[in-house]
Every structure is written in C-alpha cells, then in structure tokens.
Amino acid sequence: MSGDAPPADAAAVDEGVISLFFFAALFLGGRLLAGQALTDSIEGIVVGYFLWTLSVGAYSSVSNDIGSEVQWGTLERHITTPFGFAPVALLKGVAKVVRTFLTSAVILAVMLLATGTRLSLAPVTVVVVAGLSIVSVLGLGFAAGGVTVLYKRIGNWLNLIQFGFVALISAPVFDLPWTRVLPLAHGSAMLQRAMVDGIRIWEFPPADLGLLVAVAVGYLFGGYLVFQFATRRARRLGVLGDY
Amino acid sequence: MARRAASARGGPREREETDAAREGSPTGGTPGPPALSIERLTKRFGDGDDAVVAVDDVSLTVDRGSVVGLLGPNGAGKTTLIKCALGIVIPDGGSVRVFGTDVRDGRGTAYADVDAMLEGARNDYWRLTVRENLRYFATVSGVDPDSVAARHDRLLDRLDLAGRADTPVRDLSRGMKQKVSLASVLAGGAELVFLDEPTLGLDVESARTLRAELRRLAVEEGLTIVVSSHDMTTIEAVCDRVVMLSNGRIVADDTVEALLGAADRDVVRVASPDLDRETIAGLRERFEVVGVDEAATPPAVSVVAGGDRLYDLTDALRAADVTVSDVRTVQPDLEDVFLERTGSVPGGDSS
Incomplete structure (x- = not known):
C-alpha cells in the first residue's frame, strides 16, 4: 500500500545516491580493466549514463506508478472522473520527468567533477534533445503499465526493460541506420553530438530533428494506445482493480 | 475544465x-x-x-x-x-x-x-x-x-x-x-x-x-x-x-x-426448561413452529401465534405442564427476510 512507500523526495535522493554508486563502480572498475581506453571514451560514457538515469526515471515514473495506482485502488477511481486515468498518469509522468532532470543534473555534475571531464552544457539543446529522447521511454512506460494492469506478475518482470535501455543508448546508429527508429537510439546519438561535440539544436539537420520528434511522438502514442487497450480489456475481464 | x-x-x-x-x-x-x-x-x-x-x-x-x-x-x-x-x-x-x-x-x-x-x-x-x-x-x-x-x-x-x-x-x-x-x-x-x-x-x-x-x-x-x-x-x-x-x-x-x-408473522419465542422433544413435537402438531433452539439455556421454541392463537399457545403450554421462563415477541430483521427469499443468509457465500 501507499503507506509502506518512502516519501517521494527521500526516494529521489535514494535513487540519486544509487545512480552515483553504480557510476563509481562502472568508472573505477572500467579504469582497472580498460585503463586509458576507458579514459579516452569517458565523455561518451558520462553522456550515456546521464541519459540512462533520465530514461530509467521516466520509465519507472509511469510504469511503476500505474502498478502502484492499481494496488492503491486509485486507478479504478479515476475511471469515473471527467479526465480518466491516462491523462492524469501522463501529467504525473511529466512532473516526475522534471524531477528526474533535476536529480540527473546533480548526478551529471558529480560525474563531471569526479572524472575531470568537460562537456558542452547548452541548456536549451540538452533539455530539448534529452527531453524528446525520453518521451519515447514514457511511451514504453505506458505500454508496460498497461501490461501490468492486465497481468500483474509480468509487470514486475518488465522492470528489466530498464537494462535494455543501455543497449538502445549505445545502439550503432551509424552502422545500422534502422536502429534510429528504436526508442532512445537516435536521441542518444544526437545528445552525444550536442554534449561532446558542442553542436547546438539549430545546427542539427532538420531531418534529424524531425526523426527525433517522430520517434518521440510515435512511441508515446503507441504506448498510450497499448495502455488504453489494456485497461479496456481489464474492464471487460473485471480485473482492473485486482492486485 | x-x-x-x-x-x-x-x-x-x-x-x-x-x-x-x-x-x-x-x-x-x-x-x-x-x-x-x-x-x-x-x-x-x-x-x-x-x-x-x-x-x-x-x-x-x-x-x-x-x-x-x-x-x-x-x-x-x-x-x-x-x-x-x-x-x-x-x-x-x-x-x-x-x-x-x-x-x-x-x-x-x-x-x-x-x-x-x-x-x-x-x-x-x-x-x-x-x-x-x-x-x-x-x-x-x-x-x-x-x-x-x-x-x-x-x-x-x-x-x-x-x-x-x-x-x-x-x-x-x-x-x-x-x-x-x-x-x-x-x-x-x-x-x-x-x-x-x-x-x-x-x-x-x-x-x-x-x-x-x-x-x-x-x-x-x-x-x-x-x-x-x-x-x-x-x-x-x-x-x-x-x-x-x-x-x-x-x-x-x-x-x-x-x-x-411482509416478514412480520407475529412470532413468539418461548423459553422453558420443560421444553423437551416430546413437548415440541406436540406443539408442531398444532402450531407453525419456525425455530427451535435446544442448545439455549433454557431451551426455546419460536412459534407463529398472532391474535387468538397466542391464547391457544398458552393453553397448550399449560396443558403440557410447561413452566414458562421467558416469553417475547420476535421482530423480524432483514436476515429473516433474506433467508425467507433465498434460503441463505447475507453474511455467507452465495454458493
């Protein structure tokens, strides 16, 4: 029940500390194993890790929240409201993404200080590119939340998708162009160029920006549809409030 | 909005x-x-x-x-x-x-x-x-x-x-x-x-x-x-x-x-240590007995006895040498109504 969960701000601090711990393990362990090779690619790792923390925050803010709302009985209650549940979940997800941006910014600052790395941090470019990149993850979160509504146990396993984000963030978009239509992949490549090479938002080709927006909107819309389909099926089966 | x-x-x-x-x-x-x-x-x-x-x-x-x-x-x-x-x-x-x-x-x-x-x-x-x-x-x-x-x-x-x-x-x-x-x-x-x-x-x-x-x-x-x-x-x-x-x-x-x-049928509950099975069987022959509680102390029987039937009941009890310890009218509640309509009680399982 909701009463067993820690307060939201404490949870954010916990997540930040855990993220930093993981990065420290990754960085120090990698230096032991790979030495100079890792140091040469540290900028890319920092940017990728920054995007991964954002993605995990965005995904869990929607998918876990939907699972929690089922448990609390509050999802059922939203069904009869003029707004329905999905718009409320989306707005809550966006609010949590804003919070995740703040915690990820702190993590980024600590990573830069700890590794001595320098990156271009043009706020508008970083926020727009990173923001649009993780919108596609919000869509995945909605789809996973929908599956959780229908199949409670499978929902827990879907948390493993977060580790798949690592593969998406490091997808070889130059060698395999089709991977650009996957969530995060194209956005990750653009964020690398923005933060490592200092490219500003208006310097990107319109086609790249268009694809970034299309992938974001496509996955969000697709995830939203999956969620709506799943909740409608749950209402037909009478399992919407089961937990 | x-x-x-x-x-x-x-x-x-x-x-x-x-x-x-x-x-x-x-x-x-x-x-x-x-x-x-x-x-x-x-x-x-x-x-x-x-x-x-x-x-x-x-x-x-x-x-x-x-x-x-x-x-x-x-x-x-x-x-x-x-x-x-x-x-x-x-x-x-x-x-x-x-x-x-x-x-x-x-x-x-x-x-x-x-x-x-x-x-x-x-x-x-x-x-x-x-x-x-x-x-x-x-x-x-x-x-x-x-x-x-x-x-x-x-x-x-x-x-x-x-x-x-x-x-x-x-x-x-x-x-x-x-x-x-x-x-x-x-x-x-x-x-x-x-x-x-x-x-x-x-x-x-x-x-x-x-x-x-x-x-x-x-x-x-x-x-x-x-x-x-x-x-x-x-x-x-x-x-x-x-x-x-x-x-x-x-x-x-x-x-x-x-x-x-609709469920009120003027039921009277009579309690007496003299209410043995033979006496209750005798009551059943003359009255509509709707409940028997032999485990109670003293045992009790619930009988439909409205109007003049109440006098008949007291006569029958006297004739059977039953010394009444307690007598009271029974008010029906929703459980009685439900029981009458469905044969089960609302607190149980429907199956």
Whole structure:
C-alpha cells in the first residue's frame, strides 16, 4: 500500500545516491580493466549514463506508478472522473520527468567533477534533445503499465526493460541506420553530438530533428494506445482493480 | 475544465429540497430522470462450463435523493453491479443511465456528478494529507478546489477529521482512513455516490459511527446513495430501500419497512426448561413452529401465534405442564427476510 512507500523526495535522493554508486563502480572498475581506453571514451560514457538515469526515471515514473495506482485502488477511481486515468498518469509522468532532470543534473555534475571531464552544457539543446529522447521511454512506460494492469506478475518482470535501455543508448546508429527508429537510439546519438561535440539544436539537420520528434511522438502514442487497450480489456475481464 | 462548486445539475441540494422530494414520493423521487437507471444488465466472467454469471439480467432504478442498499452474500453480484454502473467493469449486455445520460455516450458527461468509495480504506493517496486528498479528488472531478474549500471544512468537521486535516492519511487509524475515503468521495460535490462495503473491516464502534454519519450526510447534503453491504445492520440503518441480490439476480426490492412488514408473522419465542422433544413435537402438531433452539439455556421454541392463537399457545403450554421462563415477541430483521427469499443468509457465500 501507499503507506509502506518512502516519501517521494527521500526516494529521489535514494535513487540519486544509487545512480552515483553504480557510476563509481562502472568508472573505477572500467579504469582497472580498460585503463586509458576507458579514459579516452569517458565523455561518451558520462553522456550515456546521464541519459540512462533520465530514461530509467521516466520509465519507472509511469510504469511503476500505474502498478502502484492499481494496488492503491486509485486507478479504478479515476475511471469515473471527467479526465480518466491516462491523462492524469501522463501529467504525473511529466512532473516526475522534471524531477528526474533535476536529480540527473546533480548526478551529471558529480560525474563531471569526479572524472575531470568537460562537456558542452547548452541548456536549451540538452533539455530539448534529452527531453524528446525520453518521451519515447514514457511511451514504453505506458505500454508496460498497461501490461501490468492486465497481468500483474509480468509487470514486475518488465522492470528489466530498464537494462535494455543501455543497449538502445549505445545502439550503432551509424552502422545500422534502422536502429534510429528504436526508442532512445537516435536521441542518444544526437545528445552525444550536442554534449561532446558542442553542436547546438539549430545546427542539427532538420531531418534529424524531425526523426527525433517522430520517434518521440510515435512511441508515446503507441504506448498510450497499448495502455488504453489494456485497461479496456481489464474492464471487460473485471480485473482492473485486482492486485 | 475545472468547474466551480455548483454541479452541472445545480449542485448538491440542500436539506429542505431533499426532504420535500422524499415527501413527494415514497422512494424520494423528484421530477426529471432518475439518478441511476439500469436496464437488463448482464455480466458473465469466464467461458464455457467455468463461466460465472455475476450479474444476471438486472434492472434497477434509483430515484434522486434516495438511499438504496444492495444486500447480499459474498459473490451475490453487488460489487460487479456497482462497477458496471460506474464503467469500471464493462457489462456484456444491458444499459446504464446516470441522470438520464447513457454512460456509453461519453464518460466525462455521464459521470460528472458521480463518485465511488470502493473497498473501504483504499482509493486514497496515503502519502497525501487528508485535506490534500480532498483537494486532489475535487480537482480530478473537474471542480476548482478553492471554490469548495468551505465544503471541505464542513465535511472534515462533520466527520470529526478537522483536527487531522494536515495529517498524512498513512498515519491515521483504519476507521479514520475510511472516513477520509468518504470525505474525498464527497469532496467534489458528487450527487450520486456509490459506497461498496463502507464498514468493511471496521470495529463495532467505528462502524456505528460511520453509519450514523452516512445517514446524516445523506440528509444534509441531499445525496443519492447506493450502498452495498453484506452487513444488514448497515443497510437497515442507512437505507430507505433495499435491493436483495442472490446469484446475480434481484430477489427483493422494496422499502425496509415493507420488507420487514411482509416478514412480520407475529412470532413468539418461548423459553422453558420443560421444553423437551416430546413437548415440541406436540406443539408442531398444532402450531407453525419456525425455530427451535435446544442448545439455549433454557431451551426455546419460536412459534407463529398472532391474535387468538397466542391464547391457544398458552393453553397448550399449560396443558403440557410447561413452566414458562421467558416469553417475547420476535421482530423480524432483514436476515429473516433474506433467508425467507433465498434460503441463505447475507453474511455467507452465495454458493
């Protein structure tokens, strides 16, 4: 029940500390194993890790929240409201993404200080590119939340998708162009160029920006549809409030 | 868009209007469409031989300002019926109209003045304070929470929650959590309120308090309430009208008084240490014996004995050398009515 969960701000601090711990393990362990090779690619790792923390925050803010709302009985209650549940979940997800941006910014600052790395941090470019990149993850979160509504146990396993984000963030978009239509992949490549090479938002080709927006909107819309389909099926089966 | 305190249908009516409405009709009807109209609703879960018909061709009308109880054992179909009415469960057949609007025409319009308390202490955000819950649920009901701040204060006061308004719900007792659920359901000014097992899990004292507050709020706020329970005390204390459900079907639908009156057969309970089996068998030959409690101390027998039959009974007891320890008339309750109609009791399982 909701009463067993820690307060939201404490949870954010916990997540930040855990993220930093993981990065420290990754960085120090990698230096032991790979030495100079890792140091040469540290900028890319920092940017990728920054995007991964954002993605995990965005995904869990929607998918876990939907699972929690089922448990609390509050999802059922939203069904009869003029707004329905999905718009409320989306707005809550966006609010949590804003919070995740703040915690990820702190993590980024600590990573830069700890590794001595320098990156271009043009706020508008970083926020727009990173923001649009993780919108596609919000869509995945909605789809996973929908599956959780229908199949409670499978929902827990879907948390493993977060580790798949690592593969998406490091997808070889130059060698395999089709991977650009996957969530995060194209956005990750653009964020690398923005933060490592200092490219500003208006310097990107319109086609790249268009694809970034299309992938974001496509996955969000697709995830939203999956969620709506799943909740409608749950209402037909009478399992919407089961937990 | 957030609306202000007044609802699309004129806002929660005040006490005078509700009383006048109740005087105009035995079931509290007012002109205009009923608050809830269910026509031939059916819901089946599963397929083939394993299919369970949870709601079986149920039709039901709830007039504005009335408090209707759904009474039945676990599995009778009460919760499914409520969830179908709310759109939380999609029925297989039939229709639901809320204040005249078919719920299939558009969720936002149909449920603008409806809210529900399902499964007691759930349905609220436990991390939020009591007042934050009220403001949140008013907002998602489409009401500007500032415009109903005075109403929230009144609700908190009525439900004895004013002193805990700024306490997170997680820190409250179960009884208080259920009061918060009730308050948040009423926070947006809903006119039609569904309460599913509102006293479930409460201790005797908390349940009694909640029942009294429900009845008072129903009158003061001019609400139409549909309350489901397997607890007859709750139904009897709160409702004007009772709909009894068994195996997904309506087996009785009338006012509490009418149902009890129909079951009132002038039953007399006689207790005596002299009531042995032979004596009881003799009574059975001459009277309608509706209950025998041999385990009681002293043993007791319940006999239908109205009017002159009471004198016949006393004569028969005297003739059998029965010294009466206690004699009292037996008032029927809803359990008796339910038992008579279905052969089972509301607190048990329908199967």
